[in-house]
Amino acid sequence: MPTPHALILGGTAEARALATALTAAGTRVTTALAGRVSTPRPVPGELRIGGFGGPQGLAAWMREHHVTALLDATHPFAHRISENAAEAARNTGVELIALRRPGWTPGPGDRWHSAGSLDEAAALLPALGRRAFLATGRLGLQAFVPREEAVWFLIRSVEPPQPPTPRHCQVVLDRGPFTLEGERRLLREHRIDVLVTKDSGGPATAAKLTAARELGLPVVVVRRPDPPAGVTTAPDVASVLALLSALLSPGAADRCP
Template sequence: MHVLILGGTTEARALAGLLHPGTRVTSSLAGRVAAPRLPAGEVRIGGFGGPDGLAAWVREHAVDAVIDATHPFAERISFNAARAAATAHVPLLALRRPGWVPGEGDDWRDAGSLEEAAGALEGLGDRVFLTTGRMGLAAFADRPEWFLVRSVDPPDAPMPARTEVLLDRGPFTLDGERELIARHRVDVLVTKDSGGAATAPKLTAAREAGIPVVVVRRPPVPRGVPAAAAPEEAAEWVRGLG
């Protein structure tokens, strides 16, 4: 059996490790990170050229099943995967980590997009910890606040005029996030609802510091695609196909 895993997420790497070497696994990475952590098995980097290109690749490489384990905000590839799997007549599973849920003491503000998140900053504070990734900073470019921008690779312009860039890769610790917020005197956090444990400590640190959090909601996902919440569940699905 040949399984194509879409995505370079923590869950995608874990799934590849669970399946390989007993199952042939090809992991497809978008190539947006300069030095990605590589999963077990075969790896390809780069796009497919839309759903038709993905369907053609699936046929050409005799793929038996596709698993969409992309980042929750990689909206386009998820819809491309659904169309490609239907075209190529192969089963598709979405491996989606659960979203974050606010707890007692959290002060979360909901936003439907990065632009909404930028507008929601009005009156919340002057020192913003921005953890939405290196892309999309243009939404905040006209904001007057000071921003601490954390990303794996250097961010793309345009970005806010008052910006300090911190290049770092998770997982992050609670003690580290506490120290970061205190040292930079952060008074508001902006994040996407990425879910997962690797970057969740910042939410706890923000709650302890009593600062508000602007959370960007996840985009819609294709309808009718079965989903798994954990790599182990996805691995069982693959084994069931055999």
């Protein structure tokens, strides 16, 4: 009987945790990464780097490799990948589970401003501050170029950002998780007066929000996109594993198209 095969669309800490748990349980696991980071962290099981060629290519790969379950554990803002996964799952009949950690919520003392996109976030900045910390990653920075005369930017990303980027900026290359003391120091040293972040959720990068609250800084929070319609979602690794327990039981692989 073939070993159940889970394909994890990864790039997050939750994806690594899923791969660890499933390989330990004897499931064949392939983690697929988009290849945007040149030195990805190690992950148990098999690793595939690079795109599939859209939903049709993903579906073809799943059929060829007898995938039993498709797990979307990508970043909450990787909307195109999630849409491709949903279409590929429909085309193959393979079960899809999307892991979506809960978003952040404001607490007492927070000064949050909601934005529907990076463009909306950029438009809010001139009225909120002159020195902005962009904790939004290296993609989409062109949205802030029209504000480069009014705002100075501190940009943090894992890999060097590609142009176009704002002219008046400084880039810090770093990878989370980040400590509260480190975030406090970063904000103070660069005299930041407004923070911009995506609503990624999770503890690994949440310390910047606490540091901003302590310093009384406004925070522009970009809302995350909704998951594709009809997709089963789970908030954490344990919930995904619970949903998979029946799917990956003996005999489940025989149902793969």
